[in-house]
Amino acid sequence: MKIGIKVKLITFTASLLLVVILFLSVFVLNGIKSYQDKENEATLFKQKDMFEQYFSERSSLGDNGTNNTAQLARGSIFNKPWLRNIPASVYDIKGNLLSGFKVDGMVNENKEKAVMIESASQGRVSSTKNNNIIYFYSPIKYKNSIVAILELEYSVKESSLFYENIKNMFYAAGFSALIVGVILGILYLFSLTRDIYIMKESVENIQKYDFGKIHLVNRNDELGELSKGIVFMSNTIEKNTKELKIERDSMSIALDKLQKMDKKQKEFIGNVTHEFKTPITIIKAYAELIGMYENDLSLINDGTLNISKECDHLATMVDKVLNLSALEKYDFEISKKEVNLKRILDDICTRMMGRIKKNNLTFKSNIENIVASIDEESLRQIIINLIDNAIKYNSPNGTIDVECHKFNNKISIIVADTGIGICKESLHIIFEPFYRVESHRSRETGGAGLGLSLVKKLVEKQQGTINVESKINEGTIFTIEFFV
Numbered sequence: 001m002k003i004g005i006k007v008k009l010i011t012f013t014a015s016l017l018l019v020v021i022l023f024l025s026v027f028v029l030n031g032i033k034s035y036q037d038k039e040n041e042a043t044l045f046k047q048k049d050m051f052e053q054y055f056s057e058r059s060s061l062g063d064n065g066t067n068n069t070a071q072l073a074r075g076s077i078f079n080k081p082w083l084r085n086i087p088a089s090v091y092d093i094k095g096n097l098l099s100g101f102k103v104d105g106m107v108n109e110n111k112e113k114a115v116m117i118e119s120a121s122q123g124r125v126s127s128t129k130n131n132n133i134i135y136f137y138s139p140i141k142y143k144n145s146i147v148a149i150l151e152l153e154y155s156v157k158e159s160s161l162f163y164e165n166i167k168n169m170f171y172a173a174g175f176s177a178l179i180v181g182v183i184l185g186i187l188y189l190f191s192l193t194r195d196i197y198i199m200k201e202s203v204e205n206i207q208k209y210d211f212g213k214i215h216l217v218n219r220n221d222e223l224g225e226l227s228k229g230i231v232f233m234s235n236t237i238e239k240n241t242k243e244l245k246i247e248r249d250s251m252s253i254a255l256d257k258l259q260k261m262d263k264k265q266k267e268f269i270g271n272v273t274h275e276f277k278t279p280i281t282i283i284k285a286y287a288e289l290i291g292m293y294e295n296d297l298s299l300i301n302d303g304t305l306n307i308s309k310e311c312d313h314l315a316t317m318v319d320k321v322l323n324l325s326a327l328e329k330y331d332f333e334i335s336k337k338e339v340n341l342k343r344i345l346d347d348i349c350t351r352m353m354g355r356i357k358k359n360n361l362t363f364k365s366n367i368e369n370i371v372a373s374i375d376e377e378s379l380r381q382i383i384i385n386l387i388d389n390a391i392k393y394n395s396p397n398g399t400i401d402v403e404c405h406k407f408n409n410k411i412s413i414i415v416a417d418t419g420i421g422i423c424k425e426s427l428h429i430i431f432e433p434f435y436r437v438e439s440h441r442s443r444e445t446g447g448a449g450l451g452l453s454l455v456k457k458l459v460e461k462q463q464g465t466i467n468v469e470s471k472i473n474e475g476t477i478f479t480i481e482f483f484v
């Protein structure tokens with residue numbers, strides 16, 4: 001069973017007080033008792049001496065040398081008024097009462113009287129106490145021989161009463177001191193143990209990593225120093241724990257990133273392999289066919305055309321894959337220069353106009369004359385890819401709209417089309433490498449799904465953002481924003 005420090009300290013204090021009070025009482029009471037006993041003895045011996053002296057005086061005067069002490073005792077011993085104050089009796093050595101005097105009210109008789117008289121007749125002094133009366137027996141000698149026995153009765157009622165009073169006083173004072181001592185002890189120990197409990201709770205809270213519940217005990221003693229030590233310890237542990245947590249978090253973020261990158265890389269390689277296989281298979285098939293049917297001119301024409309088309313497709317893909325992985329791997333220096341955006345955009349549009357017209361599309365543009373610090377090569381790649389998609393995924397007789405505006409320090413470039421649109425589910429993943437909207441895959445015009453991921457990377461390299469809004473069969477709007 002666990003006994004708390006409070007109970008232990010209170011029990012200890014109470015026991016200590018009790019022992020001190022007991023020792024003090026026994027010591028003082030014994031002192032009083034032995035003092036009283038000595039006083040009584042001295043009084044009795046003094047009285048005995050008085051009797052003896054009287055006897056000796058009377059004996060030598062009274063009978064002119066006769067030896068009849070017994071006669072003397074019987075006759076005149078108590079004639080002296082001062083002897084009358086002392087309750088005493090005189091016996092002959094056989095124990096017969098010769099003379100006696102008792103103060104009024106003293107009727108007690110000593111039960112051991114016969115034995116004690118006998119003992120006195122042999123020269124011994126003895127006394128006994130009975131009912132607060134000391135019976136004292138002493139031989140009375142004359143000329144060196146015992147002539148009578150003196151019995152003194154000495155009342156110790158007063159001193160016994162005094163002793164009893166003192167004893168009761170000690171009990172009362174001792175009990176009160178014990179109660180007061182325990183109460184004072186409890187009050188003091190309460191504050192002491194309260195502080196100890198506060199420290200104990202603090203230590204428990206440190207164990208639970210609950211550093212908000214650590215309290216300092218304001219004391220100018222060892223406990224106060226201990227409490228300061230606990231608070232210091234708690235602060236150190238809290239600091240170290242926080243640092244450890246930050247390190248652990250950043251480690252787990254880094255690990256997460258690494259795992260994602262690893263996964264992405266594997267997917268990327270898988271996709272590259274897959275996408276490259278198709279054109280290579282087509283090229284190989286046509287090359288074999290041409291070899292088998294050397295004289296079939298139409299097959300040779302068709303084959304050459306398709307091989308050339310697939311080679312272009314392969315070349316574009318290789319170009320984009322290389323660009324993408326380079327952007328991913330190396331932190332390219334962006335070479336920003338003050339350029340005229342209108343000039344660049346108009347140039348791109350003019351170059352692409354042939355394809356636009358070939359696809360029977362209408363082209364509209366609203367390009368502000370803006371000069372800004374931008375990486376021209378990246379911007380060209382971005383816009384070409386977006387207009388290329390606007391051509392590929394447009395509807396017959398659709399429209400392409402290119403706009404460029406500046407508002408405060410924000411430049412917005414918009415490439416919009418009235419094409420087939422992108423479904424909601426695909427909108428957030430079209431920027432992933434190799435992603436193509438499922439329903440667009442059958443379209444001949446479809447690429448490998450690398451254009452938009454390249455666009456996004458290039459925009460982000462220049463601290464820009466790209467957003468897409470689209471509605472199925474209504475069209476798609478890409479918005480790029482740069483801050484200059």
Ligand code: ADP
Binds near residue numbers: 449
């Ligand atoms: P791709 O070379 O296949 O065009 P992109 O990365 O440029 O690859 O585009 C990814 C996919 O997003 C495309 O395959 C197409 O499904 C969809 N997409 C891109 N631009 C448009 C657009 N303007 N309209 C409709 N769908 C588009």
